[in-house]
Amino acid sequence: xxxxxxxxxxxxxxxxxxxxxxxxxxxxxxxxxxxxxxxxxxxxxxxxxxxxxxxxxxxxxxxxxxxxxxxxxxxxxxxxxxxxxxxxxxxxxxxxxxxxxxxxxxxxxxxxxxxxxxxxxxxxxxxxxxxxxxxxxxxxxxx
Amino acid sequence: xxxxxxxxxxxxxxxxxxxxxxxxxxxxxxxxxxxxxxxxxxxxxxxxxxxxxxxxxxxxxxxxxxxxxxxxxxxxxxxxxxxxxxxxxxxxxxxxxxxxxxxxxxxxxxxxxxxxxxxxxxxxxxxxxxxxxxxxxxxxxxxxxxxxxxxxxxxx
Numbered sequence: 001x002x003x004x005x006x007x008x009x010x011x012x013x014x015x016x017x018x019x020x021x022x023x024x025x026x027x028x029x030x031x032x033x034x035x036x037x038x039x040x041x042x043x044x045x046x047x048x049x050x051x052x053x054x055x056x057x058x059x060x061x062x063x064x065x066x067x068x069x070x071x072x073x074x075x076x077x078x079x080x081x082x083x084x085x086x087x088x089x090x091x092x093x094x095x096x097x098x099x100x101x102x103x104x105x106x107x108x109x110x111x112x113x114x115x116x117x118x119x120x121x122x123x124x125x126x127x128x129x130x131x132x133x134x135x136x137x138x139x140x141x142x143x
Numbered sequence: 144x145x146x147x148x149x150x151x152x153x154x155x156x157x158x159x160x161x162x163x164x165x166x167x168x169x170x171x172x173x174x175x176x177x178x179x180x181x182x183x184x185x186x187x188x189x190x191x192x193x194x195x196x197x198x199x200x201x202x203x204x205x206x207x208x209x210x211x212x213x214x215x216x217x218x219x220x221x222x223x224x225x226x227x228x229x230x231x232x233x234x235x236x237x238x239x240x241x242x243x244x245x246x247x248x249x250x251x252x253x254x255x256x257x258x259x260x261x262x263x264x265x266x267x268x269x270x271x272x273x274x275x276x277x278x279x280x281x282x283x284x285x286x287x288x289x290x291x292x293x294x295x296x297x298x299x
Contacts, residue, residue: 035295042298092277099260100270108261112273116257119277123284124294133285134197137204139277 003098004107005059007114008047010094014087015040016067021080029077029128033084036121043114050110081129088122091115092141163268164216166259170272171209173252178202180231180245189234189241194289198245198282205275212268242289249286253279 018037025033048058074080095115102108122141123133161169181199184190190198234244256276263269287294 032294035293035297038297039295096270096273096277099273100266105261108269109258112257112261112276115273116253116276116280119280120284120295122277123281127284127288127294132197133288134201134278134281137201137278138208138271138274139281140274141277 003102004047004051004111007094007098007111008044008051008058009061010091011040011044011047012061013067013070014091015044016062016064017071017084017087019064020068020071021074021084024074024077024080026077029081032124032128036124039117039121043117046110046114050107078129081125085122085125085129086142088118088125089142091118092122092139093143094141096141160262163263163265164213164218166263167209167213167216167272170252170255170259170275171206171213173248173255174202174205174209176228177245177248177252178206180228180248183231184235184241184245187235189236189238190245191238191289194285198285201278201282205278208271208275212271216265239290242286243292246283246286246290246292249279249282253283 015037018033018040021033022030051058072079072083074083092115095111095118098111099108099115102111119139122139126135127133178199181190181195181202185192185195185199230244234241253276256272256279260269260272260276263272284294
């Protein structure tokens with residue numbers, strides 16, 4: 001369950017990051033960020049389900065203020081979008097790693113679906129930042 | 144193979160999972176279709192040239208990568224023949240119509256990668272194939288923007 005637990009911990013941190021970004025986001029960026037947060041909540045629910053179906057208790061999340069302490073100070077929308085793009089790059093990389101490393105096919109199939117959604121989120125954040133959605137033929141994310 | 148010999152095969156052999164090469168050949172065929180669709184759109188000015196060239200060139204990169212992996216697996220096999228795609232003609236009449244048409248193909252390709260990449264037996268190729276899936280998912284967003292569709296689709 002180690003890898004799934006690690007993906008779940010990441011999802012929770014990203015949910016907290018979107019909540020932290022809300023005060024500096026406006027208009028379309030605010031609306032899209034709200035939708036991405038909803039998707040991330042669903043990803044967390046799926047991962048919790050996969051973990052608990054195996055009789056293991058999903059790890060509990062941290063408090064919002066604990067996450068916030070580890071985030072950079074976001075003053076402008078551009079700050080927030082840069083931060084969110086960085087997080088989404090890491091999410092893409094984490095799901096690609098899971099694809100290679102998770103031993104169970106069922107887990108790989110479920111996390112591949114989530115990974116593809118993470119890639120759409122990364123692309124959407126890029127578009128909001130005025131960048132091309134798909135700058136690379138191979139989207140490998142970042143560590 | 145004689146009919147008797149076929150009947151003697153265990154059921155598991157008859158219901159065999161596709162090989163890695165077969166899965167990659169299917170993805171290669173989808174990529175070929177996407178490449179030709181973007182080419183057609185560029186010729187008919189049905190897509191912004193910069194975006195169309197980016198998407199087409201990225202599909203070409205995917206084809207090269209898949210063919211390389213197929214070769215490493217023991218032979219790329221003959222490229223599959225492409226057949227005219229139903230609906231392409233009308234889709235080439237406007238940029239928005241084409242974006243919606245290509246969006247459907249990109250969603251189909253992303254789904255195909257999401258099913259194939261996790262099922263590859265050779266674990267060292269899952270990640271590179273997955274990185275193509277991530278790129279196709281980004282194409283979906285690029286086309287949603289052109290089509291005026293919300294960038295993110297939340298399943299409620």
